[in-house]
Amino acid sequence: MSNPSAASPFFGSYNARHITAEEVAHQFVPSSKFWELIALRNSLLIGPRGSGKTHLLKMLQPKALAAWEGEEGDIARSKIDYWSVFTPADINWKTQVEHKAQLLSGEAQTQFSNAVFLSHFREAFISCLLQITRDRPSNDRGGESTRVELSREREVALCLALADSWHLPLRVPSLNGLKLALVEEMVHLGVPQAIENLSPYMKRLAKMDVLGVAREIAENFVNVTELYNARWALCFDELEIAPITIQKDLFRYLRSTDQRFVFKLAISPSNDASALLNQESAASAGNDFDAIPLWFIDQSEREIFCRRLWEKYVSGTKAATLSPMAILQRSRFQFANEKSAYGRRRYDEASPWSKDFQDLERIDRSFSDYLQQRGVRSSSLENVTREKMNSIVRKIAPLVGFRSAYMQAAKGGIVAEPVRRKLKGPPPDVFSGWDAVCTATEGNPRWFGGIASRLILKWTQSPSGQALTREQQTHELHAAAKKFLAWINAIPVEVTQESMTYVSLHDLITALAKSFEQEVLGKIFKSDPVLSFTVDEGTPPSVQRLVIAALNIGAIVIVDDQDVNFTVTTPVGRVFRLVHLLAPHFNLPMRKGKTRNLSTILSKQLGSLDKYRPVPIKIANGSESEQLGLF
DSSP states (O other): OOOOTTTTOGGGGGGGGSSSSHHHHHHEEEOOOOHTTTTOEEEEOOOTTSSHHHHHHHHHHHHHHHOSSSSSHHHHHHHSSSSSEEOOOOHHHHHHHHHHTTTTTHHHHHHHHHHHHHHHHHHHHHHHHHHHOOOOOOOOOOOOOOOOOOOOHHHHHHHHHHHHHHTOOOOOOOOHHHHHHHHHHTOOOOOOGGGGSSOHHHHHHHHHHHHHHHHHHHHHHHHOOTTTOOEEEEEEESSSSSSHHHHHHHHHHTTTTOOTTTEEEOOSSOOTTTGGGTTSSOOOOOTTTTEEHHHSSSHHHHHHHHHHHHHHHHHHHTTSOOOHHHHOOOOOSSSSTTSSSTEEETTTTTTHHHHHHHHHHHHHHHHHHHHTTTTTTTTGGGGGGGGHIIIIIIHHHHHHHHHHHEEEEOGOOSSSSOOEOOOOOOOOTOOOOHHHHHHHHHOHHHHHHHHHHHHHHHHHOSSSOOOOOOOOOOOHHHHHHHHHHHHTTTTOOOOOTTTSSOOHHHHHHHHHHHHHHHHSSSSOOOOHHHHHHOOOOOHHHHHHHHHHHHHTTTTTEEEEOOOOOOOOOOTTOOEEEOOGHHHHHOOOOOOOOOEEEHHHHHHHSSSSSSSSSSEEEETTSEEEOOOOOOO
16 A cells, blocks of 8 residues: 555645744644653654644754744743754655665665665754754744854864765855755765765765764764764654664664764654564663653643644634634533533533433433433433432433434334434534534644634634534534545555455445444444444454554544553554544544454444455465465
C-alpha cells in the first residue's frame, strides 16, 4: 500500500509543514504535551497525521521561540536551555532519493540514501545556527536564550573550518554561503552508478552517522564561540520517512550518554522501526526517553486544549468576548453525570433526561424489560438509590438519549421492537454543542481548527448574534466526517497476489461501523454495546496491515494504551476504536464501549475471511508456501 499520509487533502491548509517559524509561533497554542516535550530529555512524539507533531517540533526552533508573544512564551524561553535543530521529512524528497539510487547495488543504495539524509541534516543544523545569529524574527523577544552574538570574523572561521572538513566548495564564507553550498551540492548530485563516482563531499558523508555529523558541527561552533556548555535538541519529524538505517541509529541514540544532545523524534503509531523499541536491549520509555502520545486520554485535558484553540480562533472577532458554550450551547448527551442541565436537576421528572428514559421505555420493549428487571422506573429516576443511580442510570443515560433520538414506536404505537426514524441526516441533538465538537475532533488541532473556523465564521456572519443552531453544527460535523471518509476511500490497496481478494481501508472502516451501529440501534437495547475491536490471530494478515494503516492516518485510535511507548509493532492483541470524527456519518455514539474480536466482526459483515488470506503457492520441491508482499 502506498503511504496514505503523503497526499492527504483533509484540512491540509492547517499543515504546519508549509509555514515559517514566525507563523508557527503566531498560530501556536501550547497543550500539556508541549510542556512535556521541552524538558531536557529525549522525547518520542507519537501521533497520526494532523495530530500536531510538526507544529510542536517547529515551535522548538530558536526563531519560533524568539517570536512567541505573551507570558507563556517567556516561560518557555526560561525553561529551554538548548538550541533545537529541526530536520523535516518529505515523502517526495524520499521518492527522489530512491530514484537517484536506483542504479546502485544494495549496500551502496543504503550508503547513498544515508549520505543524502545527512546532508539534509547538515543543512538543518546550519539553519539553526542562522536562527541563533542572523535569521531573527521581526519582533525579537528571544534574549540570550535564543540568540548568540557571532562576529563576522568568527563566522568566517567557522564556515571555512566546516567547508574544509566537508570537502565542500565554498564561494562565500558565511553561514548563508555555507547553506547555499549544501543546497547546490544536492542539486548537482545526479544519478550515480557507483559510490566511487560521488563527490568527495558525498563519499565522506557515506561513512558517517547522525551523531558524528552533529558532533562535528557542534565542536567547530564551540571552538569559535567558546560556548562550552552549549546543548542541542536534534528534532526529526516524520521519522518513518527517513532511511531505515537512520531510524535505527536515532532509536539507538536514545541511550546516548553525550550530554550535549537530546533527541526529539516524531513518528506515527506504527512504523518499520517500532520493533526496536520493544527489544530487550532497546531504549525504554520513562528511563531513556519520554513517550508523548498526541491523543488525549483525559477528557478534561482535551477540553482545556480545545478551549485554548477556540480562544485563538475567535481572537479579533466579535465572538472573542463569548464562551464557546454561548455560541454552540452544551451538548445534549455527552455528560450524563453532571448534576444539572438547562438549569434543572438532570434527572427530575420534568428534565430532558427523564423524558428520554420515558420515551424509550414507551416504544422499546427491550428497554422496558431492562429497567423492570433492575427495579428502575423511568417516571421517578430522581428517587432511585445512589447505587442504582451510579451503576445503572448514569451509565446508560447517554445511550438512552442516543437511541431515543434515532427510534420511534412501531405502527400502532404498541410497545415492541422500535423502528428507525426516517432522518435526513444525523440527529442535531446528538451531534451538536461544545462538548460534541471537542469529542468528535479528539483534540486533534487540525481537525478542531478546520471545524471551529467554519462554525465561528457562520456565527460572525449571522445578523442575530444568537447561538448557532444545532442543525448548523451537525451539518459541519457531518461534512467533516464525509470529507475524511472520502479521503480514506481514495487510499489504494497494494495487490501482491492476483488470486487473493482484498478488502479496502474504506470497506474495513464501513464494516466496523455497521457492526457497531447494529449494537446501539439494533432490535435489542444493550447497556454496554460493542464499540471497539481486538485484532485477534484469526484476522488475515492483509487486514492486519489495513489496521496499521488506519491507525497511522488517524481513522482508528488505540484504546489499550498500557504499553508506555504507545507504538504498535503488530496489531494482534491490541484494542482499537473508530475515531469519533466518523460518528455522525455512521450513526455511532462517541464512546468506547466493550470490545469484540475483529475476525468475528468481519466474518459477520463480510462472510468467510478465507478469501482475504494468501493462497498457497506450489514451489519447486512440491510443498506449499504462503506468499504475501510487505505493506
